[in-house]
Amino acid sequence: MLSVHDLKVSFATRQGEVRAVDGLSLEVGQREVLGIVGESGSGKSVAMYSMLGLVRDANASITGSVRFEGKEILGLADKDMQSIRGGDIGMIFQDPMTALTPVYTVGWQIVEQIRAHTDMTKPQAKERAIELLAEVGIPDPRTRVNHYPHEFSGGMRQRVVIAMALSCNPKLLIADEPTTALDVTTQAQILSLMSRLQETHGSSIVIITHDMGVIAEMAHRVVVMYAGRPAEIGPEIDVVRSPRHPYTWGLLGAVPRAGTRSQRLATIPGNAISPLDVPVGCAFAPRCEYRMAICVERPLMKGADGHQDACWLSDEQRITIRSSVGRGTS
Amino acid sequence: MTTYIIRRLISAVLVLFSISVMVFLIFFATPGVNPAARIAGRSATPQILAQVSKEFGLNRPLPIRYALMMYHLFIKQDLTSYVNIGDKVVPQITAAAPVTLSLILGAAIIWMFVGVLGGLIAAANRGKFIDPLIMFFGIAAVSVPAYWLGEVVNYFTQDRLHTSVFSWVPALGYVSPTTNPWQWAVHLFFPWITLAALYAGIYARVLRGELINAMNEDYVRTARAKGLSERRILLRHALRCSLISIVSLFGLDFGALIGGAALLVEVVFGLPGVGLLTYNSLLNLDLPVIMGCVMYGAFFVVLASAVVDVLYAYLDPRVRVVR
């Protein structure tokens, strides 16, 4: 479905070159949910935006290969990208409060998208919009289709955004932090909605988040990103239960859970690196407890069974570390 | 929406009332002025002065004086000019109003068209050559004083090139549209352009700024993700949202202009509008006329401001929920 190879996105700034994404490769299969997890500055959002031509900075340089359904879409002319965006690939963003144009009704906005990609007439498109609103659980859709975005609550607005993104039956849905701005109960509603829709529409989903819990809920496979590079890729259950990369260890260890009360949370020493100061070699080395001499060379992604990591630690070394430290790292 | 409109109108009435009180107080507080004499006229006899004193209650408490003044001004409409004896104030204003209105309306259409177009082109081509070019013209137009520009225009159209290029330009003055529509337009042509230049510059700059901000908003990102063309996004989404602030600005400018703020243009082009009337009455300290003009001007500004607020609520649905 989506095949990304060695994607690199960098921005030329006055202070130097900022490598927002530095060699990302991933695959998304049919009907699969891929999670991309990372903290701020990891490049997870920029990666997705640049794939779809949403990075409009004149100082940006984007290289690599992005194939969607076999066809190369990186570097495609804007006009051609426009038919893919919203048509074959739908996107939903983080903040539902500002995602919709405030001066048009939600119905008008959904109809606009439908008519941009299909031949439906206005009345037909409006009927479809009402159907979609009902499908995402908006009560009384026939009336609410004529309401303005500010007349909906945050959770409802996100549903509208989802309805809009699905309106043209996209094969791939990209969700950038779709529930971060929402309450936990609303988040649960939205995630369950997305799972359900994924099954009925048969689309693949890429979900970008910083919340490992959301990944555990939704994703089949996960990519852990740090400093614009993939640290670890694999089936979600493997990455969570047997993580390989020290950054993943740190990330999982830092999550407060039942049973961690009155204990110190495992932290990652130091601070997040500035994108201008990415070290030669492994990006995580300066903060890594287990760094070795070889880490001045950038590690390649290696691994078997679909579970890969970018770390020089060998499997034996990992087993030694895990058994000596215990729960904190594994 | 209706509650909003009602609330808005009530506050408009209150503002007008406050202005009328202030204007009235000025009338009575201007140094070196005898209110009775000012009302009665330059060559008033003592009998007339006494009569005026009685009619306007000049010896009675302030609120009564205020009430009587308003009565004479609006209801009886028999307040007369100090300078031009016998000329009533209200008819003078009503005669001058259409001139100002013609000037402003024409200029407004031109400046909105040019300004919005300029702002759009500049924003759409941000960074390219045409953007700073338009902005330069905008700044130039804003910096040049209207009266100077007017005089320069006159210099070329009435004097220097009057016999050659601009032979079709008539002498300074105004022709009513009911008399001769074509002449009406021809007479106003250069005044329109002069007045429009200033405002077109401002509006182009403001719109450009608003559009650029709007294009960075989240909803534009969503629109792109929907696969819409850049053109549609600019015109249907960004422009629509940016117009809101332009409309507010326009309303206030328009209201102020109708009230007589274009007086310098009127003076330069010899158009007998409210601006010119106010100007002359200020020179002569013709208090009744001044009062009339001020109330007239205030009324339009307040009305324009109320209309703008209501229009704003229509354009931006979020504002309708008044908290």
Place this chain on the structure above:
Amino acid sequence: MTDDILLRATDVVKSFSSRGKKLGTRSVAQAVNGVSLEVRRGETLGIVGESGCGKSTLARCLVQLLPVTSGTVEFNGTVLTDLSRRQLRPHRRNMQLVFQDPYASLNPRRTVGDIVADPMRINKVGSEAEIKDRVEKLFVTVGLDPSYLRRYPHEFSGGQRQRIGIARSLSLNPLLVVADEPVSALDVSVQAQVLNLMADLQEEFSLTYVFIAHDLGVVRHVSDRVGVMYLGEIVELGDADDLYDKPHHPYTEALLSVVPELNDTDAPRRERILISGDVPDPSDRPTGCCFHPRCPIATERCTTDKPELVTISPGRQVACHYPRNVNSSAQPGTVSP
């Protein structure tokens, strides 16, 4: 007042009024609707709830940053709500607030050294030299290099700014620190650092915390006792582990069931209880129990009879007519009489 209890709030109500939807009417919204709680010396009381539940307003009422509409707040033996502003001033040093947004809570025009020194200067604690010395010590305590004193907030990351905010709150040696969502805006790894720091500080300075957050995992981690808020009311209160293992209020139960969990153990996952609908408008409160429109087990009684917060077992309070999991042997998710 027992020596053991540092802060006691009794029936605190905070309402805001604004223009009503109809002409000439005013609408009144109770952001905090009768909250009573006690904070013991040295403990961490966590308050958890979703957006709009009134927890931030409650935080501000507790430290008297907002005047309460009714009710009392007793702190360290004194009834603060009876005092005038001037009388209140000397008490303010003993309770401090740490704010949520590390980007907005520091004055961008002051150096960070000044930001931490200001409370001391305002309260005239010591000479300028002593103050400077103390600021440096505070910086070290929160893990920041004291040479950063002269820098401005924008030069620091979110986590560092939050540390500065914490240093500021400690500058007057308070007894109580109310932290209003102190880590919500931070990345997970940074969050962990700040939480560890706060735990260390609590031990070192014998602090009492009221920790307010919407992240249930974080609240459980830091708190000894937890209160759950909904629509301005405390619906459940009790020991942290106990409350999380056996929630009594249907809202708590649902809230806990939908928290996305890491599935790194084979323990069975909780059954998800999805609450439908949205939080009601606080100016238009439901009759009876405030949760009844969304409650999966609401009955007729719940629409008319408002449940009081009652002690159902030692250390556990709940405001519900049909508390769940009351028999200790029952598993969460089962119906109990």
